[in-house]
Amino acid sequence: MGRSPCCDKVGLKKGPWTPEEDQKLLAFIEEHGHGSWRALPAKAGLQRCGKSCRLRWTNYLRSDINRGKFSQQEEQTIIQLHALLGNRWSAIATHLPKRTDNEIKNYWNTHLKKRLAKMGIDPVTHKPKNAALLSSDGQTKNAANLSHVAQWESARLEAEARLVRESKLRSRSFQHQPSSMTTPPGCIPGSGSGSGSPSTFSENAPPVMNSVPMTEFVGTSGSTDSGIMKEKGEHDWKSLSNSSHLPDNSVSLISSFPDVTVSMEVPWNPESSRADNSSVHVGNVMEEGFTHLLLNDSTERNLPEYGKDSDHGGGGTGSDYYEDNKNYWNRILNLVNSSPI
DNA sequence: AAGAGGACCAACCGCGATCCG
DNA sequence: TCGGATCGCGGTTGGTCCTCT
Structure with a gap:
């Protein structure tokens, strides 16, 4: 139209x-x-x-905006969330209280992106630019798995956004219900990237962050069929890939909330959903190395020796590798889930 | 001291999504 | 159900300030 x-x-x-x-x-x-x-x-x-x-x-006058310098913690959050979500600034902003999507976008474009590029890391993929040379096997798998996880996280955030909308719809039919129903946790007036104001709240703000317990990353040894993430407590995310009722290239996410059930299907990258892919073996060594490199001593250290990364999988014990993976993604996903909105 | 170039960031633009009559 | 109105998002632009030569 x-x-x-x-x-x-x-x-x-x-x-x-x-x-x-x-x-x-x-x-x-x-x-x-x-x-x-x-x-x-x-x-x-x-x-x-x-x-x-x-x-x-939204970007300037709201009282709940922090216009100060980005902290190291915030930088880390942005980098990690960007690795997961890409240029979804509003989604990233929902996890950075008092920061606007525009501010985060600007900061990424003027600072973090350049810093990554300077270090030979592709700011889009968060992989070393010469990854193709380095990754005959393991690294490409890791990269594919990173994308794999990003899809999950992306789908999860979208599901949460849907929950907000559903919650709002429900609340409209109970107009005189307590505000706990009409204003879901996380929908703080003026927060997030949405038009915060005394009369509105962000639809993007994940509605259940305050009530959703920490997410545990469990996908280190199972297959994609067995589920990737679960959340402790009453909210339980389940994944069902290759379900009979789904197309081959999709996966279903189901969130069982006390009174709301959300089911959704997300596109699935066939490469990243190989049945024998040991689920989500994301290249934490690589990613964590980047983050530390960026945040701690970026001017003094050289790029990680990626040849050793593969060694890390081989040189270190397999269980160490899996543990590192688990810890790394637990941290990211917990960060995503636990950030106050 | 002055001009050039780069860095930074507020603001704009266009599009898709959603709302609502 | 349709279509116009409105909102929100992400990419881009342009003005200002800073640094270098």
């Missing part, structure tokens, strides 16, 4: 916001909430389009 312009561009101001405009916008939203962004500029006496107002509020 055709798309109308977001606003009548004639006579509307563009470019940097002045303190006066900020003040008007802030005052109006504090008093009335934003309701409709399209109608807001006229009501607030601003010569701006609604979209511009929303962006200004």
Whole structure:
């Protein structure tokens, strides 16, 4: 369908916001909430389009934004989440309280991406650029498995977003229920990348983070058929690949919440779902090495000796390797699941 | 001191998703 | 069910500041 312009561009101001405009916008939203962004500029006496107002509020004026320097912890989180989620800035932002997707995106593009590239790491794949030369076997498997896990995590986040929506729908039918129903945990007003405001909350904020216990990564020795992640407690994620009712290239995720059941199918990369793939043997050595390299002593250390990475699998004991994998991904997934929103 | 080039980041643009009458 | 209105996301741009020569 055709798309109308977001606003009548004639006579509307563009470019940097002045303190006066900020003040008007802030005052109006504090008093009335934003309701409709399209109608807001006229009501607030601003010569701006609604979209511009929303962006200004979301990325700058909200009171719950931390505009300070990114901490090492935040950097690490961004790198790890980016390895999992790619350029899904809003999803990443939901795990970094007080940071906006735009801010994270900018920080990635201006700092972290360059840092990775400088070290010979492809910032898109988080693999060494010469991985092809290095990885005749193990590394490509690891890479495929990284993608494998990323798909799971991606699917999980999408499922959670769906849960929020379902929860909201349910809450609408119980309009006078306590706010614990209408405002799911994690949907803190003004949090995440969404248009936080006194009257809205982010749909992207994973709704169950506060109630979902830590995720345990269990996929180190089983096959994909046996499940990759489980969550301790009442919420139980299950995976069923190669189910008879599913296409070959899809996998079903089922979340059994007390009152909501979500089932979804996600595309599955055949390469990463090989039955004999020992599930998710992600190259933690490689990834963790990168992260430490970046965060701790990036200027002093050289690239990890990737030849030794494969040695790590062979030189170290197999159980060490699996343990490292498990620990690494436990950490990432716990981070994802436990971040306050 | 001044110009050039790079780094940084706020803001814009366009598209897809979702809402709602 | 349809289609216009609105929202949210990710990519990109352009202005400003900083550093180097």
